[in-house]
Amino acid sequence: MAMNKKTKSRIEVTFIYLFLAVMFVLIAYPLLWTVMMSINPGTNMLVTKMLPENPTLEHYKWLFTDPRSDYVIWYKNSLLVAFANAIGSVILTSLVAYAFSRYKFIGKKYGLYMFLLLQMFPALMGMVALYILLSTIGLIDSLVGLTLIYLGGQIPFNAWLVKGYFDTIPKELDEAAKMDGAGHLKIFWTIMLPLAKPILAVVALFNFMAPFMDFLLPRIVLTSPEKYTLALGLFNFINDQFSNNFTRFSAGAILIAVPIALVFLLLQRYLISGLTSGATKG
Amino acid sequence: MAKDDKKAAFDIKQPRNIAALLSVFVPGLGQMYNRRFIKGILLFVIAVSFLMAFWDYIDIGVWGLFTLGTIPREHHSIQLLIQGFISLVVLFFGIAIYIYNVKDARNDAIAREAGRPNPTFFKAMQDFYDRGFPYFMILPGFIMLIFVVVLPLAFMVSLAFTNYNQYNSPPRKLLDWVGFDNFVNLVNVDIWQDTFLNVFTWTIVWTVVATTLQIVLGLFLALLVNDKRIKFKRTIRTVLILPWAVPAFVSILIFSALFNPTFGAINRDILSQFGMMIPWLSDPFWAKIALIMIQTWLGFPFVFALFTGVLQSVPADMYEAADVDGGTRFQKFRFITLPHILFATAPLLIMQYAQNFNNFNIIYLFNEGNPAVRGQSAGGTDILISWVYKLTFETNNYNMAAAITIIMGLVISIFAFYQFRKTAAFKEEGRY
Numbered sequence: 004m005a006m007n008k009k010t011k012s013r014i015e016v017t018f019i020y021l022f023l024a025v026m027f028v029l030i031a032y033p034l035l036w037t038v039m040m041s042i043n044p045g046t047n048m049l050v051t052k053m054l055p056e057n058p059t060l061e062h063y064k065w066l067f068t069d070p071r072s073d074y075v076i077w078y079k080n081s082l083l084v085a086f087a088n089a090i091g092s093v094i095l096t097s098l099v100a101y102a103f104s105r106y107k108f109i110g111k112k113y114g115l116y117m118f119l120l121l122q123m124f125p126a127l128m129g130m131v132a133l134y135i136l137l138s139t140i141g142l143i144d145s146l147v148g149l150t151l152i153y154l155g156g157q158i159p160f161n162a163w164l165v166k167g168y169f170d171t172i173p174k175e176l177d178e179a180a181k182m183d184g185a186g187h188l189k190i191f192w193t194i195m196l197p198l199a200k201p202i203l204a205v206v207a208l209f210n211f212m213a214p215f216m217d218f219l220l221p222r223i224v225l226t227s228p229e230k231y232t233l234a235l236g237l238f239n240f241i242n243d244q245f246s247n248n249f250t251r252f253s254a255g256a257i258l259i260a261v262p263i264a265l266v267f268l269l270l271q272r273y274l275i276s277g278l279t280s281g282a283t284k285g
Numbered sequence: 286m287a288k289d290d291k292k293a294a295f296d297i298k299q300p301r302n303i304a305a306l307l308s309v310f311v312p313g314l315g316q317m318y319n320r321r322f323i324k325g326i327l328l329f330v331i332a333v334s335f336l337m338a339f340w341d342y343i344d345i346g347v348w349g350l351f352t353l354g355t356i357p358r359e360h361h362s363i364q365l366l367i368q369g370f371i372s373l374v375v376l377f378f379g380i381a382i383y384i385y386n387v388k389d390a391r392n393d394a395i396a397r398e399a400g401r402p403n404p405t406f407f408k409a410m411q412d413f414y415d416r417g418f419p420y421f422m423i424l425p426g427f428i429m430l431i432f433v434v435v436l437p438l439a440f441m442v443s444l445a446f447t448n449y450n451q452y453n454s455p456p457r458k459l460l461d462w463v464g465f466d467n468f469v470n471l472v473n474v475d476i477w478q479d480t481f482l483n484v485f486t487w488t489i490v491w492t493v494v495a496t497t498l499q500i501v502l503g504l505f506l507a508l509l510v511n512d513k514r515i516k517f518k519r520t521i522r523t524v525l526i527l528p529w530a531v532p533a534f535v536s537i538l539i540f541s542a543l544f545n546p547t548f549g550a551i552n553r554d555i556l557s558q559f560g561m562m563i564p565w566l567s568d569p570f571w572a573k574i575a576l577i578m579i580q581t582w583l584g585f586p587f588v589f590a591l592f593t594g595v596l597q598s599v600p601a602d603m604y605e606a607a608d609v610d611g612g613t614r615f616q617k618f619r620f621i622t623l624p625h626i627l628f629a630t631a632p633l634l635i636m637q638y639a640q641n642f643n644n645f646n647i648i649y650l651f652n653e654g655n656p657a658v659r660g661q662s663a664g665g666t667d668i669l670i671s672w673v674y675k676l677t678f679e680t681n682n683y684n685m686a687a688a689i690t691i692i693m694g695l696v697i698s699i700f701a702f703y704q705f706r707k708t709a710a711f712k713e714e715g716r717y
Binding site: 012022023027029030033034048053096099103107108119123125127129132133152216217234237259264268 | 415422427440524542670677
C-alpha cells in the first residue's frame with residue numbers, strides 16, 4: 004500500500020468537507036442574494052448589485068408605511084387563518100384519530116383505506132367544485148371559507164399520523180382508567196392528549212405554517228386584495244411587474260421566511276421524530 | 286339447531302320481526318310496539334322532519350344528477366350536479382338513521398323476549414352515548430372531509446363524463462352525459478393526443494428524476510455528516526436543513542428571478558464570466574433542467590433530516606459484526622445501512638414521489654409551465670396537474686381537465702397501493 008491509512012483517511016475527510024462547503028454555497032447563495040436584493044435602493048432590477056454601494060431599508064419601510072402597501076393586512080390575515088387552522092386541526096384530527104385508534108365501529112377499516120388514498124389527492128383536483136360550493140354558501144372571498152377548506156383537507160394525512168401515534172400509547176393505560184370509572188372523554192382528555200403532545204405539536208405546526216406557504220387555494224378562493232394572505236399577496240406583487248417590484252418582494256419574503264425558518268429549525272427534531280413514529284412505526 | 290334458528294328468523298309472528306317490520310314501515314313505530322315510547326316518538330319526529338326538510342331537495346337533486354336539467358337557461362346543469370351529490374350525501378345519512386331505527390327496534394324486541402326489563406331513560410341515554418361514542422368523535426371530521434375532499438373529487442370525476450367546456454356551459458346551455466367521449470378524444474384527436482403524450486412523459490420523467498435526485502443527495506449527505514470523523518455536526522445539519530425551513534413558494538419565486546435571463550444573477554453574474562448565456566426560461570430543455578435542480582435543492586433537506594434520524598437507530602453491533610467478518614465499507618452500506626433505513630422510511634419516500642407528481646407549486650411559480658410549445662395546449666414544462674389548472678382556469682376546458690384528473694388519480698392510486706402494503710401501522714391494523 005503506497006498510502007498509509009491515516010493519510011487516506013485525512014484525504015477522505017478533506018473531500019467530505021469540500022463537498023459540504025460546495026453545498027453550503029449552493030444553499031446560501033440564493034438566500035443571501037435575496038437579502039442583498041432587499042437592501043438595494045430603488046426598484047429597478049437591472050441596476051441591482053449583489054453588494055449594493057448604499058444599502059437601504061427603504062423597502063421594509065415601504066411595506067409597513069406606504070398607503071399602497073397591504074402587507075400588514077396580509078400578515079394579519081395569514082396569522083388569523085394560521086391560528087384557526089392550527090387549533091381546529093388539532094381538535095378535529097385528535098377526535099378522529101382517537102376513535103380510529105381505540106374503538107370498533109362500522110366502516111373503520113375502509114375509513115383507514117380512504118384516508119390513505121385521499122391524502123394523496125391534492126386539493127387542486129377538486130378546485131372547481133370547491134369554488135362552486137363556497138359560492139353557494141356565500142363563503143367565497145372569505146377567510147372563513149379558506150380555513151374550512153384547510154381544515155377539511157388536512158384530515159386524511161394528519162388523522163393517519165395521529166392515529167399511528169395513539170396506537171403506540173399502551174392500551175393498558177386507558178383500560179386501567181376505565182376500571183377507575185373514567186368516561187370516554189375523560190380518558191381522551193387526561194390520558195391520550197397529554198401523552199400525544201409531541202405529535203399534536205407537529206400537527207399544529209404543520210397547519211400553522213400551511214397558510215403561510217400555500218398560494219394556490221387563496222388564489223382561487225380570495226379575490227379582494229384586503230383578504231389576501233401573505234403568499235398570495237406577495238405572488239401578485241411580482242406577478243404583474245416582475246422586475247419592477249422584486250426588491251420590495253425580497254423584503255416582504257424575508258419577513259415571512261425568517262420567523263418561519265426559525266420556528267422550523269427550533270422544532271425540526273420533533274417534526275422528524277413525529278413523522279417517523281407516526282407514519283412508519285413498526 | 287341451526288335450522289331451527291333459521292326457521293325462527295322467518296317467523297313473522299315473532300316480536301323481533303314484528304318490531305323490525307313496524308319500524309320499516311313507520312320509523313319509531315317498532316320502538317313504540319316495544320313500549321319504548323320516548324325513543325319511538327323521537328325517531329318518528331326525526332324521520333318526519335327529515336322528509337319534510339329534504340324531500341324536495343333530494344328529489345330535484347337525484348333527478349338533476351340523471352338528466353342535468355331539461356330546459357336551457359332555467360336549469361343550471363352544474364348547480365344541479367352539485368345538488369345531486371349533496372342529495373346523495375344527505376340521503377346516505379337518512380338511510381343510516383333509517384337502518385339504525387330498524388335494527389334498534391329488533392334489538393329491543395330481542396331484549397324483551399329475553400325478559401330483560403326496559404332500561405330507564407337515563408340508562409338508555411347512557412347506552413346510546415357509549416355505543417355511539419366513536420361515531421360522535423368522527424362525525425365533525427367526517428362531514429368536513431365529505432364536503433371539502435370527497436364531494437369535490439366526485440364532482441370532478443363526474444365532469445369527465447360531460448361535455449362542459451367554454452363553448453358549452455350553463456346557464457346558456459345544458460350539459461349532457463357523454464360517456465367516455467372525452468377519454469376517446471384525448472387519445473384520438475391530434476392536438477390532445479400530442480399534448481397529452483408530451484405532458485405525461487415529462488410528468489413521469491420529472492417525478493422519477495427529481496425525486497430520485499433529492500433522495501440520493503439527501504442520503505449521501507446524511508451518510509457524510511454521520512461519519513465519525515466529521516466535526517460541527519449540529520451546525521452542518523442546521524445549514525443543510527435551511528432550504529426546507531424557508532417557505533417553498535418564497536424560494537421558488539427567488540429562483541425564478543435568479544434564473545431570469547435579463548436580470549437574474551445566474552446569467553448576469555455567474556455564467557457571463559464564462560461568456561455563456563443560457564435561455565433558462567424560454568427553452569423547454571433548459572427550463573426542465575432548472576426545475577429539476579431547484580426541486581433537488583428544495584427537496585433534499587427533508588430526506589436528509591429523515592435519514593439522519595434513522596441512521597442513528599441502526600444498531601452498532603451489526604457494524605461490529607461486519608467488521609469481524611471483514612466486510613468492506615460498501616458491503617456494510619449495501620447490506621446493513623441501506624435495508625435498515627429504507628425499511629423505516631419507505632412510506633415517506635413513496636410520499637415524496639407522489640408529492641412531486643402533484644407538485645403544482647414549483648412548475649407554476651417558476652415559469653407558469655412555459656415556454657409555450659407550438660401545436661399543443663400545454664407549456665413545455667407543464668406537468669399533468671399544472672396543465673389541468675390551465676385547462677380549468679384559463680381555457681375552461683372543464684371536461685378534458687376532469688378526464689386528465691381521473692388519469693392522474695389512477696397513477697396516484699398506484700402510489701397509494703404501495704403505501705398500503707408498506708405502512709407498518711396498517712399491517713398492525715390487520716391483526717385486530
